[in-house]
Amino acid sequence: MNNLDIFHMAVKNLWRRKTRTFLTVLGVVIGTSSIIVMLSLGIAMDQSFKEQLSQMGSLNIIEVNNYGYYVESGSGGSNGKQVKLDDDAVSKFKKIPGVEAVMAAKSAYLKVASGKMVAGVPVYGIDPSVMEAFDFKVEEGRLLLPTDKDTLVFGKQTTRRFRNPRLRNENFNPWDGNAPQVELISSKLLLTTDMEYGERQDSRVQQDSNYKPPKPHNVKGVGILAESNSEKDYGVYMNITALERLLEEDRRVNPQRTSRGEDRDADKYERIDVKVRDIQQVEAIQEKIKTMGFQAYSLTDMLKSMKETSKKLQMLLGGIGAVSLFVAAIGITNTMIMSIYERTREIGVMKVLGANLRDIRKLFLLEAAMIGFFGGVLGMVLSYGISLILNKVGAGFLGRGMGGSNSVSVIPWTLAAAAVVFAMLVGILSGYSPARRAMKLSAIDAIKTE
Known part of the structure; x- marks a missing residue:
């Protein structure tokens, strides 16, 4: 028999016992859909985790800090070398294979004024040339x-922080939706380290007599x-050299005031961000930075x-x-065994007529493969239907879905195909096993079977 004859016989045999075939297929449908739907819940949760972390920042960025020193290789453990966040560190990070960009940052909490409106905001000094690389x-x-x-470039939410201190509004809340709108691009702005600038005179704290x-x-x-749902929304950014110059000028006015920037041994930068080209390399590069003596953190730690x-x-x-x-x-095995018992005589006739054992x-x-x-296929279709219902009905009960995602169930095509x-x-x-049993039947005994 050729393959086409075998296929026609298989279809005919399954169709001849429609009820039993249907019940057996139904068992496979339920089993397949159960696996797909159950796994889809886990996949939806996994995607939800990634969405939450992406809102906190990029998964490709490593945040580098400095909390101490390390012992150089070959020193025998006797000499420790203090590591610093400076230009040398930036240069080392840039040379690491897989690093796309490096951004050093220095920050200061300053006051921005636009007419009578003032706001205390964190100002970050960065290298403008890498802003696009860091999204x-x-x-x-x-x-x-x-x-x-x-x-200056302002984060989206910084416009809410402006207020008029001359107005007696003790219950000022920048997030209540009634915050005054300030035109930050076309207006004349002032930037100062004096946090009392623009405040009512009676609110000024007692100052040092030498303070100017x-x-x-x-x-x-x-x-x-643009709003990014990250720390970028709440900061103000400027060229790092301009920020350092501004802070230095203010220190000259009051040299007696100590500042972190006056410490010669302190780090030049407060933080260095390293963007990795491929997210798969983040963990390896992070470990490499740690071996240099720095503290490195990325959202992939949490994602892992x-x-x-x-x-x-x-x-x-x-x-x-x-x-x-x-x-x-088990149902398929039972169906095939029952089929052998019912078709014993038919199998014997096939053998007498010269049918190959491999064909049997x-x-x-x-037949078993067609049932599966x-x-x-029907289980896959049912799974997509159940998934659709879960996403429409279940999301309503769970708010935004499992873990904050919009989907309670996610079925990738790879999962559906693999399930089939x-x-x-x-x-x-x-x-x-039933097929081997059919092969071993004696042709004479099979023909004698009633």
Whole structure:
């Protein structure tokens, strides 16, 4: 017999016992859909973790800090070398293979004034040339340029922090939706380290007799960042050289006032961010930076822990679904064995007529595979239906879904395809033993069977 004849016989035999075939296929449908739906819940949770972390910042960025010293290799452990966040560190990080960009940052809490409106904001000095590499995007205006000096780019939420201190509003809340709107790009702005600038005179604290309020610096706003749901929304950015110059000028006015920047042995930068080209390299590069003596942190640390939790949950849910498919496999085996008993005489006639033993085995394996395949396909379709219901109904009960995601269930096409193939393999394995039994039947005994 050729393969086409075997296929036609398999279809005919399954169709001849429609009820039993339907019930067996139904078992595979339930088992396959159970596995797919259970795993889809774990995948949705995994995606939810990534969405939450991406809102906190980029998964490709490593934050480098400095909390001590390390012992250089070859020193025998006797000499420790203090590491610093300086230009030398920036140069070392840039040379690490896989690093896309490095951004050193220095910060100061300053006061920005626009007419009578003032706001205390964190001002970050950075290198303007790497802003695009670190995903700074503007909603209005432009980003900083390397040639900019006294220019500022504002985070989206900083506009809410402005208030008029001369108005008696003791219950000022910048997040109540009634905060005054300030035009930061076209207005004349002042920047100062004097946190009492613009406040009502009676609110000024008692100052040192030698203290002289520094002269405010004229600056201009050139851009407002698009909302990113990260710390970028709450900061103000300027060229790091301009910030250092401004702070140095204010220190000269009051040299007796100590400042972190006056410590010669202190780090030049407060933080250095390292952007990695490929997210798969983040962990390796982070470890390399740690071996240099720095403290390095990235969101992948948290993601790794979340993935381990998600993996355990997926294994548990997948195991629950696999029980249903195991029961279906038993049903396939039972169906094929019953088919052999009912078709014993037919098998004997096939052998007498010269049918190859491999063709007989192939016939029964094909029937089992078809049960698994059609059950898998129908189970896949059912899974997408259940997933749709879960996402529409379940999300309403759970707010925004599991872990903050918009989806309670996510079924990638790879999972659906793998489930169909797996169901077909289960069918083949379940039919293997009955197929061998059919091969071993004696032709004479089979023909005599009533």
